[in-house]
Every structure is written in structure tokens, then in C-alpha cells.
Amino acid sequence: MSAYRNATSESSVPVYRGPSDHHQPCNFDAGDASFYTLQKSINDALRFLRRSQLGSGEFNTLIATKQDMSDGITDSSPFTTTFVLYALQYLPDIEVRDLKEQALTFLRHEKSFGDVWRYYSTSNYKHVRVPPDLDDTACASFALRQGGFTVSNEWAFRSLRDEQGRFLTWLVPQKASRTGCRAVLLRSLNEIQARFFRQLAAQPASAPDSRLLVTEYDPVPVDDVDPAVNANVILFLGESDFTRQAIDYLISCIKAGSDTGFSLYYRDDVTLLYLTARAHLHSAPSLREVKGEMLSRIEAHAQSQTLYGSARSAAMAASILLTLEYEGPLLDDFINAVLALQQDDGAWKEDLFYSGPNEFWGSRELTTAFCLEALARYLQRSQGHEGGEAQVGSEGLQTLDSVLSGPDGVDADWYLAQYPDAAGYASAAAHYARYGWRERKDPNPNFSTQWYLTEYPDVADAKINPLVHYLRHGRAEGRAPVEPEARWNPDGVLTGPDGVDAAWYLSRYPDVVGYASPAAHYAQLGWRQGKDPNPNFSTEWYLTAYPDIEAAGANPLVHYLRHGRAEGRLPVEPEARWNPDGVLTGNEGVDAGWYLARYPEASGSLSAAAHYAHFGWREGKDPNPNFSTQWYLKTYPDIAAAGVNPLVHYLRHGRAEGRASRSSVKDLVRARDWWPSKIQLVMAVAFATALQAGLPIASSLAEIAILVAAIVVCAIYVSIINDLTDAAQDKISGKRNITDKLPRSAVIAIMFLCIAAGGALCIWLSPSSLATGLYLGSWVAFSLYSFRPFRLKERTYLGVLADASGAHVFPALLSVVAVYQSEQLPVDIGWALFVLVWSLSFGLRSIILHQMTDESNDARAKVSTYVRHVGRARALFVSERMLLPLEVLAFAMMATYIGSIIVVTGAIAYFTLIIASGGLTVAPGYDGSVQKITPYYSVLLPLTLLVAAAAHDRVDLLVLLLFSIIFGTSILAFVRYILGVINESYLPERPVFRMNGAL
Numbered sequence: 001m002s003a004y005r006n007a008t009s010e011s012s013v014p015v016y017r018g019p020s021d022h023h024q025p026c027n028f029d030a031g032d033a034s035f036y037t038l039q040k041s042i043n044d045a046l047r048f049l050r051r052s053q054l055g056s057g058e059f060n061t062l063i064a065t066k067q068d069m070s071d072g073i074t075d076s077s078p079f080t081t082t083f084v085l086y087a088l089q090y091l092p093d094i095e096v097r098d099l100k101e102q103a104l105t106f107l108r109h110e111k112s113f114g115d116v117w118r119y120y121s122t123s124n125y126k127h128v129r130v131p132p133d134l135d136d137t138a139c140a141s142f143a144l145r146q147g148g149f150t151v152s153n154e155w156a157f158r159s160l161r162d163e164q165g166r167f168l169t170w171l172v173p174q175k176a177s178r179t180g181c182r183a184v185l186l187r188s189l190n191e192i193q194a195r196f197f198r199q200l201a202a203q204p205a206s207a208p209d210s211r212l213l214v215t216e217y218d219p220v221p222v223d224d225v226d227p228a229v230n231a232n233v234i235l236f237l238g239e240s241d242f243t244r245q246a247i248d249y250l251i252s253c254i255k256a257g258s259d260t261g262f263s264l265y266y267r268d269d270v271t272l273l274y275l276t277a278r279a280h281l282h283s284a285p286s287l288r289e290v291k292g293e294m295l296s297r298i299e300a301h302a303q304s305q306t307l308y309g310s311a312r313s314a315a316m317a318a319s320i321l322l323t324l325e326y327e328g329p330l331l332d333d334f335i336n337a338v339l340a341l342q343q344d345d346g347a348w349k350e351d352l353f354y355s356g357p358n359e360f361w362g363s364r365e366l367t368t369a370f371c372l373e374a375l376a377r378y379l380q381r382s383q384g385h386e387g388g389e390a391q392v393g394s395e396g397l398q399t400l401d402s403v404l405s406g407p408d409g410v411d412a413d414w415y416l417a418q419y420p421d422a423a424g425y426a427s428a429a430a431h432y433a434r435y436g437w438r439e440r441k442d443p444n445p446n447f448s449t450q451w452y453l454t455e456y457p458d459v460a461d462a463k464i465n466p467l468v469h470y471l472r473h474g475r476a477e478g479r480a481p482v483e484p485e486a487r488w489n490p491d492g493v494l495t496g497p498d499g500v501d502a503a504w505y506l507s508r509y510p511d512v513v514g515y516a517s518p519a520a521h522y523a524q525l526g527w528r529q530g531k532d533p534n535p536n537f538s539t540e541w542y543l544t545a546y547p548d549i550e551a552a553g554a555n556p557l558v559h560y561l562r563h564g565r566a567e568g569r570l571p572v573e574p575e576a577r578w579n580p581d582g583v584l585t586g587n588e589g590v591d592a593g594w595y596l597a598r599y600p601e602a603s604g605s606l607s608a609a610a611h612y613a614h615f616g617w618r619e620g621k622d623p624n625p626n627f628s629t630q631w632y633l634k635t636y637p638d639i640a641a642a643g644v645n646p647l648v649h650y651l652r653h654g655r656a657e658g659r660a661s662r663s664s665v666k667d668l669v670r671a672r673d674w675w676p677s678k679i680q681l682v683m684a685v686a687f688a689t690a691l692q693a694g695l696p697i698a699s700s701l702a703e704i705a706i707l708v709a710a711i712v713v714c715a716i717y718v719s720i721i722n723d724l725t726d727a728a729q730d731k732i733s734g735k736r737n738i739t740d741k742l743p744r745s746a747v748i749a750i751m752f753l754c755i756a757a758g759g760a761l762c763i764w765l766s767p768s769s770l771a772t773g774l775y776l777g778s779w780v781a782f783s784l785y786s787f788r789p790f791r792l793k794e795r796t797y798l799g800v801l802a803d804a805s806g807a808h809v810f811p812a813l814l815s816v817v818a819v820y821q822s823e824q825l826p827v828d829i830g831w832a833l834f835v836l837v838w839s840l841s842f843g844l845r846s847i848i849l850h851q852m853t854d855e856s857n858d859a860r861a862k863v864s865t866y867v868r869h870v871g872r873a874r875a876l877f878v879s880e881r882m883l884l885p886l887e888v889l890a891f892a893m894m895a896t897y898i899g900s901i902i903v904v905t906g907a908i909a910y911f912t913l914i915i916a917s918g919g920l921t922v923a924p925g926y927d928g929s930v931q932k933i934t935p936y937y938s939v940l941l942p943l944t945l946l947v948a949a950a951a952h953d954r955v956d957l958l959v960l961l962l963f964s965i966i967f968g969t970s971i972l973a974f975v976r977y978i979l980g981v982i983n984e985s986y987l988p989e990r991p992v993f994r995m996n997g998a999l
Contacts (some may be wrong), residue, residue, distance in 0.1 A: 678715065
């Protein structure tokens with residue numbers, strides 16, 4: 001934060017003094033200059049938002065003790081993200097889809113039980129300080145609904161109304177008596193969850209005011225009614241009998257008129273007018289009743305020039321005027337103010353948006369969202385894209401549909417492929433007639449909506465469908481449907497021998513197929529999207545290396561071919577920079593023949609080595625058969641984080657450091673993921689069962705050995721089918737997949753060998769139908785988990801249940817049955833029941849942790865896991881506050897069944913040490929409760945069980961010795977772990993004991 005604050009200090013921020021600063025309105029009648037100014041401002045703002053969006057999808061919020069926000073520090077909240085999402089809806093989806101998807105994922109993760117939200121995010125140490133509220137809940141719910149998700153929180157809104165039908169702000173326990181049992185239960189769960197999440201967030205290192213860190217709970221007014229909050233609720237719920245009284249209340253507040261004092265949280269009435277206007281735009285037509293009052297208030301502010309110095313206020317005012325369909329110079333003045341206040345990095349200065357008694361909130365991201373909305377809407381309206389129910393011609397939509405469905409009209413297949421959000425509408429032509437042209441969508445690859453409206457402002461001013469105009473009048477009048485080639489392709493440079501390589505461009509960017517021509521696409525869209533026109537020219541590198549070209553907004557390839565080449569500018573990065581010491585062209589570098597045969601799309605490059613350096617390694621391509629790019633980056637995340645060419649690193653440094661160059665068969669079976677931790681866990685259950693049954697462990701040693709072999713075979717099978725069935729999704733997410741690096745025949749052969757071995761083990765177990773069924777249960781559970789059409793991995797609740805059953809429950813119960821039946825004893829149902837509950841609880845918690853740590857990959861691959869479905873907050877709560885107590889209780893009953901003081905003493909000693917050193921933290925990762933319990937289950941528990949068994953029968957000393965030899969590495973690692981806990985000096989870079997979730 002301090003880095004950008006210094007770069008954009010207040011002295012360097014432009015100050016707009018009012019309409020006198022800009023005498024020319026920002027309209028489109030004077031030519032294209034204003035259009036490009038607006039478009040550049042929007043593009044710069046989007047680049048800023050992309051840079052500033054956090055990995056979780058959140059957009060930053062600042063809290064300050066000074067009203068000018070000069071002492072602001074990060075204060076995580078979902079509230080800011082809802083406003084950024086609202087602004088992004090006014091931009092073409094194809095340009096902002098990545099931003100929206102990540103932001104929507106963040107909001108989904110932040111919801112509490114009952115689909116309600118708190119102001120502070122779950123990563124904020126203050127999450128517990130306030131209860132859920134309708135302001136955040138309404139804004140987040142509206143954003144999710146706009147993004148295509150559903151929420152079920154009607155209960156909250158129905159329970160939070162006063163006697164006059166107005167919506168209250170805070171969902172506090174004191175109001176529980178007003179609602180039914182469901183609402184009371186959900187409130188209670190939310191309070192427990194909030195306390196739980198207080199353990200997750202680290203305290204900040206410092207704060208500008210210690211008062212911000214003092215109280216556990218912020219006092220909130222129980223019966224607070226706020227007009228701004230009611231406006232946001234109306235935005236989400238819409239106009240109905242249920243919201244009628246709230247709408248009347250909001251109208252009365254607007255008519256009463258008050259610059260300040262109308263709200264506990266918002267300090268200027270422009271904010272209330274803005275929130276009211278957007279509620280009117282989307283949900284409540286009857287709010288038009290106060291249009292006159294709202295316009296007069298904005299005009300009064302403009303006369304006093306109180307809004308021009310604040311980008312946030314000016315942007316809000318502009319959006320209000322746009323919603324109210326205002327026609328006049330005042331709108332241009334506000335837009336000019338917003339443009340003048342934009343900073344060099346594309347953002348606008350942080351500004352107070354809402355506040356508490358002595359603290360203030362805002363951020364550059366929040367201000368940028370309001371400014372981006374205003375500019376995008378202004379640009380759309382100036383081009384005739386906005387207007388809600390504006391007329392589309394003399395005919396209705398049905399007639400227009402028939403006009404646009406002709407041979408030169410809307411190309412349905414192309415349109416739906418380019419704009420999937422139009423799927424499900426009556427027809428592509430109907431969508432374009434009603435929405436598409438206003439959203440600047442193109443109806444077919446040979447007609448540019450944006451260009452036509454810009455080139456022919458009389459069509460834009462008439463606010464009629466541009467394609468309809470072209471088909472009925474424009475074509476006969478000699479108007480062009482797209483920008484003439486002479487303008488976008490001066491001197492024919494883009495279609496010349498050094499211009500856009502059509503075949504290469506189409507193979508590299510298949511989304512371009514169907515466009516007028518690759519050259520036209522690159523000229524109009526491609527270079528702005530960072531696409532390269534041919535393998536010998538890097539658009540992104542050229543613009544980065546020569547910022548004067550980027551500042552001029554010129555097509556980089558056109559500039560290079562017409563001027564840059566003669567000026568000595570380079571089309572790609574110099575070889576000395578991408579091929580240090582010539583390693584990529586050496587004997588162990590890029591094998592040109594192998595590379596070009598494997599990746600024919602690279603055949604037009606300067607060289608195979610150049611292609612790998614500029615594109616190949618980022619696309620996961622391998623330079624030669626002995627080096628795996630994806631494997632290297634996944635195995636050594638420090639190299640991936642540094643963003644360096646992996647082959648260059650390996651040849652210059654990695655090999656000398658002992659790093660490997662590719663995977664092997666042993667990586668396919670993922671033995672380090674389940675050996676020894678999972679094997680030791682199964683053996684611990686077998687040892688415990690023998691001890692509980694009063695049997696020498698040595699007497700069951702043969703059965704335990706067969707059991708271990710059975711689990712190993714199944715684990716290898718699971719590893720292979722997991723990689724085989726996840727290959728496509730792993731490719732999308734960039735996740736390592738070993739099957740891509742090994743011959744498919746070898747992978748299939750190993751899988752069938754496992755199946756054959758598993759069948760043989762089933763035959764050995766066949767005298768016991770129960771044992772056979774339990775063993776097959778693991779195979780079936782993981783097969784259903786991985787293979788389609790079942791694919792339980794993507795079926796949320798069934799997925800975690802299948803994984804936990806296959807990885808923990810069936811193996812644990814098989815251990816119990818194997819030991820009992822080794823001595824022909826009946827299974828103790830009570831003992832088996834406690835083992836079932838314990839293994840299921842631990843298994844569910846393990847897979848939840850696995851899904852949380854792998855969540856970013858699942859999000860990129862669009863895998864609908866349990867954690868992605870319910871959100872991190874709820875998943876962690878279920879794991880640590882529901883399953884963990886059940887697991888501990890079941891294990892305590894198992895220890896009671898065993899009745900060994902040695903086992904109990906070992907457990908007490910271990911967990912006393914862990915709790916004394918910081919406790920079982922609930923955060924996901926290496927310090928989470930699953931990872932701290934696993935060392936006990938997999939090492940100390942089997943050791944204490946063997947010691948207890950040896951105390952009764954000396955023959956079990958041999959078993960103890962054998963276990964210590966086989967798993968000596970794990971025992972030594974456990975000792976190091978304990979010493980580190982005691983000394984607080986051993987902090988391993990990665991966990992010694994891996995989780996036992998899905999492979």
C-alpha cells in the first residue's frame with residue numbers, strides 16, 4: 001500500500017475545479033478524439049483492477065482514522081467487491097469475464113449460514129466484531145444473481161422489518177424472537193462460526209490507531225433503519241407488496257432532503273441518491289416519483305461545485321444523471337471531472353465512501369469502480385447503447401427478429417459462440433435486437449456495431465439498431481459495415497509478407513475463426529488483447545519495450561512495419577536476453593526437430609528455441625523429450641513464482657542444485673502421498689483392534705501384511721485413474737499431471753496390473769464376504785469418484801463422502817475385520833462403530849483440507865467441489881466445529897475400549913505439547929488441525945500401541961522392531977517435528993506428514 005501511496009501522493013493528484021476547466025463537452029459530435037479518450041481511460045482502469053485484484057478475487061478496502069484516508073490500512077471486506085462487480089456489468093463480458101469470475105468466487109466463499117454476509121471478510125481478524133447485515137447481504141446477493149448464481153436468504157429479509165415495514169440493518173440475536181426456529185438456528189450458527197473464524201485471521205503488525213484493535217464486538221444499533229441500506233435491499237428484492245413500505249420510506253427520505261445526518265454510515269446525500277437511482281434502474285420503477293428532487297439536488301451540488309474535487313462524487317453524480325436520462329451539459333462536466341482526476345496508473349484516489357463514529361472506509365479500487373461505471377455508461381449512451389426501453393425502430397421486437405434473421409443479419413452460431421451469455425434467449429437475433437447492440441456486441445463477423453455507431457453519429461443519435469439501419473438504409477446509402485481496410489491496414493502492411501500470418505494466427509487463436517479476416521481481427525481487437533500477429537513479432541514485448549507506442553495507442557505491428565523497423569526497433573526480445581549463454585540452442589536445449597514435430601504450430605517461428613523462449617514454456621510445452629516444463633514448475637514452485645524459463649534455470653542452476661528434469665513412473669503412483677502416512681494409519685487401526693481384542697499383534701502379522709499390500713495396490717490404482725480422468729481439467733488449471741509425461745501404454749498397463757493384483761487379493765479375501773466387500777468398497781468408491789458418468793468428484797457432498805469412504809472408512813473397517821477373522825472371532829460391533837465414526841470424521845476433514853488447498857486449481861478448471869459449493873467459511877466451520885469434536889469423541893471411546901494407560905498417556909502428552917505450543921489452529925495448510933493430528937495418528941499412535949502390546953506379550957517386541965525399521969524415516973521425522981515444537985526452531989518448508997485426502 002505504501003508503495004503506490006508514495007507514487008501518487010496528494011501533491012501529484014490532479015484537481016478538477018469545475019466546468020470552467022473543460023469548455024468542450026465530452027461528446028462524440030466533434031470526431032473520434034473523445035471516444036478514444038474515454039476508451040483509453042476505461043482500459044487503463046481495467047488494467048489497474050486486474051493488477052490490484054487479490055488472489056482470492058477480492059478488491060481491496062482501506063480503513064482510516066482521518067477523513068482524507070491518508071493513514072489508511074487494509075481492512076478486508078466483501079462490500080467493495082460488490083461495487084466493483086456492479087461496475088463491470090457495464091463492460092463487454094469478454095473483456096472482464098476473468099475479473100468477474102474471481103470476484104464472484106470470493107463472494108460465494110464469504111457467505112455464512114443462511115446465505116447472509118458480514119461486513120468484515122472471513123480473513124479479517126475483525127470478522128467476529130459485527131453480526132451479519134442486510135447492506136452487505138443485499139449487495140452480495142444482487143451481485144451473485146447478476147452473475148448467474150442463486151441465494152436462499154428470504155428468511156433474513158422477512159425477519160428484519162420494523163412495524164412500519166422498513167428493513168432493519170443488523171441481524172442480531174436480540175431479534176431472534178421475531179422469527180421462526182430456522183432463523184434462530186441460523187443466527188446461532190452464524191455467531192458460533194464468527195467466533196470460530198476469529199482464530200483464522202492473524203493480527204496486523206501495526207495499526208494507525210490502537211483503538212481499532214480493542215473491542216471484540218462493535219456495538220450496533222439493534223433497531224437501526226437506514227435509507228441507504230433500504231435502497232440496497234430494494235435493489236435486490238425488487239418492487240413488490242413486500243417492499244412497498246420500504247420504497248415509500250425511501251421516497252419520503254429523498255423528498256425530505258438532507259445533505260448529512262440521514263444515515264449512520266453514509267455522510268453525503270449523493271451516495272443515497274446514487275443507491276436510490278440504481279435501485280430504480282434495476283428493480284423499482286416507482287422510484288421515478290422522486291426524479292425531480294434528485295435532479296434538483298444534483299444541480300444544487302453542481303452550482304456549489306462541491307462534487308468536482310472528488311472523483312467518487314462526480315462519478316456517482318454522472319451515474320445518477322445517466323439513470324434519470326438527463327440531457328444537458330452538466331453530465332459532460334461530471335465526466336470531464338472524472339477524466340481529469342484519473343491517476344497515471346489508471347486508478348482514482350481513495351476517497352471516503354462510508355464511515356463509523358471515528359473511522360472511515362474507501363479505497364482506490366472502490367473509487368475506480370464508481371468512475372468506471374460512469375465512463376462506461378456514458379460511452380454506451382453516447383453511442384446509443386443505453387436507454388433501457390428505448391425504441392428500436394418503428395416495428396416491435398418480433399418484426400425486428402425476422403429482419404435480423406436474414407442472410408446478412410445475425411449469424412446465430414457465430415453470435416452464440418462469441419457471446420455465450422446470450423444462450424437461452426429466444427433467438428440470437430432477438431437477443432441482439434433487445435440487448436446485444438446496446439452492449440456493443442457484433443451480430444456477425446462482417447459487421448462492427450461499435451464502429452458503425454461511431455462512424456455514423458446520426459444513427460447513434462437516433463438510438464436505433466445499427467444493423468437494422470444498415471440493412472434497410474445504410475447499405476443503399478453507401479455506408480460501410482466495418483472500418484475500411486485502408487484505415488486499419490495502411491499501405492497493406494498487415495496483409496503483407498511480414499504482417500498477420502493468417503494460418504498461424506487462426507491456429508493459435510481459434511476464437512478468431514469466423515471473423516472477417518485474421519488481419520482485420522488483429523487490427524480491431526487482437527493487438528489490444530495482447531495477441532501476436534505472427535511468430536516473429538511480440539505485441540506485448542513491443543509495447544512494453546517502447547512505451548511511446550503504447551502511449552500513442554498505435555497498432556504496434558503497423559508502427560513497426562511503417563516506422564519502427566527503419567528506426568532500429570526490434571520486433572521481439574533480443575536473443576541474448578532469452579537465451580543466456582546459448583543454453584537453449586545447446587546440446588541439451590530445445591531439440592528443434594522433436595519440438596517442431598510435436599508442436600507444428602511453432603513451425604513459423606524464427607527458431608524452435610525462440611518459440612519455446614517466448615511462448616512454449618508458458619504454454620506448458622516441453623523443449624525436448626528429457627525435460628518436462630510443467631513438471632519442473634510444479635515440482636519447484638520457487639521457479640514458477642520467479643517467472644523464469646524453467647529449462648534455462650535447469651541448465652544454468654537447477655542441475656547443479658540436484659533438481660530433476662522430469663517425472664518418472666514412481667511419480668505416477670504418488671507413493672509420497674500415501675506412503676507411509678496412510679499405510680501407518682491403517683496399521684494403527686489393526687494394532688488397536690488386536691490390542692482391544694486381547695490378541696498378540698504378531699498372531700495377525702500375516703493378515704496385516706496382506707492388508708498393507710492390498711491398500712498399496714488400491715492406492716496405486718487410485719493415483720493412476722485420478723491423473724487419467726483429470727487430464728483435461730489439470731491442463732486447464734495448469735496442474736501437474738503425470739500421465740501427460742509418460743507413454744499412455746505404460747500408464748494403462750500399470751493400471752491393469754493393479755486391477756489384476758486387486759482381483760487376486762479379492763480371491764485371497766473371498767472366504768470372508770465382509771472383508772471382500774470392504775476391500776471392493778474402496779475400489780468402487782474411487783472409481784465412482786473419478787470416472788464419468790458418475791464423476792462424484794464434481795458432485796459436492798457425494799464427492800467428499802466417496803473420497804472419505806474410499807481413503808479411510810473402508811480401509812479402517814477392513815483392518816478391523818482382518819484382525820478379528822485371523823483368529824476366527826466375531827467382530828465387536830461397538831468397536832467397529834467407533835472406528836467407523838472416527839475414520840469417517842477424519843476422512844471428511846482430510847478431503848475438505850485437500851479441496852481448500854487445491855481450490856484455485858479447481859476454480860480454473862470449473863470443478864464443482866464441496867468447498868467451492870459451500871465456500872471456505874462454511875467448509876472450515878463444518879470441519880473444525882462439527883467433525884473435529886466427533887472425531888475426538890470417537891477416538892476417546894476407542895482409547896477407552898483399548899484400556900491401555902500407555903496409549904492414553906501418549907495421546908495426552910502429545911496433545912498437551914501441541915496445545916501448549918499454539919493449539920490446533922483451524923487455518924487450512926501446514927499448521928491446520930488435520931496436519932497436526934496426522935503425526936500422532938500415523939507415528940505415535942502405532943508406536944504406543946506396539947509398546948502396550950509388547951508389555952503384555954514379549955513376542956510383539958519383534959513387531960515393534962520390524963515397524964521401527966520399515967518406517968524409521970517417519971519416526972526420525974516425527975522426532976525432529978517434536979523437537980521443533982519444543983524449541984520453536986524447526987520450521988520445515990513443507991509438511992513431513994501429508995494429508996490423507998484425495999490423491
